[in-house]
Amino acid sequence: MAAAAASPAASGAASGWGVERFLADGFDLRRQLAAYLQISEAELTGRLPSSTADLAALHPGAFDLSRADQFYEETVGTGHLLELAAWHLGSADYIADTLRLQERFACGHLLDFGGGIGSHALAAAALPQVDAVWFVDLNPHNRAFVEARAAARGLAHKLRCFRDLGDPALPSRFDTLVCLDVLEHLPDPAERLAVFADRMAPEAIALLNWYFFQGFKGEYPFHLDDPLQIERFFLTLQERFLEVFHPFLITTRAYRLKVGP
Ligand SMILES: C[S@@+](CC[C@H](N)C(=O)[O-])C[C@H]1O[C@@H](n2cnc3c(N)ncnc32)[C@H](O)[C@@H]1O
Numbered sequence: 001m002a003a004a005a006a007s008p009a010a011s012g013a014a015s016g017w018g019v020e021r022f023l024a025d026g027f028d029l030r031r032q033l034a035a036y037l038q039i040s041e042a043e044l045t046g047r048l049p050s051s052t053a054d055l056a057a058l059h060p061g062a063f064d065l066s067r068a069d070q071f072y073e074e075t076v077g078t079g080h081l082l083e084l085a086a087w088h089l090g091s092a093d094y095i096a097d098t099l100r101l102q103e104r105f106a107c108g109h110l111l112d113f114g115g116g117i118g119s120h121a122l123a124a125a126a127l128p129q130v131d132a133v134w135f136v137d138l139n140p141h142n143r144a145f146v147e148a149r150a151a152a153r154g155l156a157h158k159l160r161c162f163r164d165l166g167d168p169a170l171p172s173r174f175d176t177l178v179c180l181d182v183l184e185h186l187p188d189p190a191e192r193l194a195v196f197a198d199r200m201a202p203e204a205i206a207l208l209n210w211y212f213f214q215g216f217k218g219e220y221p222f223h224l225d226d227p228l229q230i231e232r233f234f235l236t237l238q239e240r241f242l243e244v245f246h247p248f249l250i251t252t253r254a255y256r257l258k259v260g261p
Pocket of ligand 1: 069072073080084113115116117136139164179181182185
């Protein structure tokens with residue numbers, strides 16, 4: 001299955017909320033985040049450089065499978081908003097390529113699992129070929145911030161936020177699945193891949209990446225790096241998914257469901 005390149009009409013450019021707008025201001029990220037946190041933009045700018053270290057400092061140390069969910073749902077508070085904002089603003093070219101990739105494949109009902117500050121969910125919701133965006137994230141601040149951002153852009157009718165995939169209001173199958181920089185945060189990424197495969201429509205595309213590494217300086221203590229878990233992850237990936245080529249020079253991969261043996 002080959003996806004056609006997004007035509008201008010089917011890209012976010014037509015809505016004014018495409019990749020170029022993201023590169024200009026992260027979809028109005030600084031202003032919106034300062035407003036959400038009730039601080040000035042100057043204070044926000046001052047807090048961004050230390051946000052990765054601040055998030056790492058909240059972490060108890062070794063990756064603890066039994067407490068991974070609690071860390072994202074309770075411990076990090078608004079800290080992840082700052083860390084993700086610093087990353088999306090500071091590595092905007094990289095994020096922009098993931099948005100271009102999303103634009104190429106997004107259609108129908110799109111799940112953004114672990115959607116963070118919502119850059120991908122907002123960009124997807126602005127695409128005419130996307131009927132609805134289903135944003136799932138454990139962190140209540142991330143959900144509230146993304147809901148506010150969607151409302152500010154008049155996209156609330158196309159983007160809804162949920163805590164987890166067990167919510168009965170979610171569709172049983174998705175046409176596009178986006179899960180970027182999340183799998184290494186989960187207690188069992190192989191199990192999550194199997195759940196994704198079960199929730200994909202037959203022609204669906206999943207956009208996935210992962211970084212099972214705690215960093216050369218230990219800056220990501222919250223990343224899973226257990227070799228056995230990683231092996232199970234790749235076995236599940238090979239069992240259930242087939243990679244679909246895309247031309248973007250990024251670590252994010254596109255997959256469809258594997259059919260037959
Ligand atoms: C590194 S961020 C990535 C955010 C976004 N996908 C991006 O590319 O910027 C990881 C996100 O996964 C969320 N998360 C972690 N564990 C989760 C879980 N079990 N279910 C749903 N979301 C989870 C966190 O709250 C956080 O927003």
